[in-house]
Amino acid sequence: MPSVIGFESTPNPNAVKVLLDGPMAASPRSYREPPAEGCTDALAVALYAIDGVRVVLIHHEFVTVGKAPEAKWPAIKRKAKAAIQAYEEPATDG
Numbered sequence: 001m002p003s004v005i006g007f008e009s010t011p012n013p014n015a016v017k018v019l020l021d022g023p024m025a026a027s028p029r030s031y032r033e034p035p036a037e038g039c040t041d042a043l044a045v046a047l048y049a050i051d052g053v054r055v056v057l058i059h060h061e062f063v064t065v066g067k068a069p070e071a072k073w074p075a076i077k078r079k080a081k082a083a084i085q086a087y088e089e090p091a092t093d094g
Helices: 042-048 073-086
Strands: 004-009 015-020 029-031 053-058 062-067
Touching: 004 073, 015 073, 029 042, 042 053, 042 062, 042 073, 062 073
Parallel strands: none
Antiparallel strands: 004 015, 015 062, 029 053, 053 062
């Protein structure tokens, strides 16, 4: 499982790129709203459980988190880091 090595600002003040020390996902995926009940994407579910998170992009080498304008970054970054570092990509058959 990758470790978070930092956060990088984006042109959007309500989005941050989470930098990782290794690969995160076998294939990219994005969510512009919370995953539906029963979603099997445990990382997306964990990130959306963070108060203020509105957008999630999970890429092979990074994760981008978007927040509501009124939400504050310190708590979101702390909780996103914990969720990402606790995540393990499911094994694929093949």
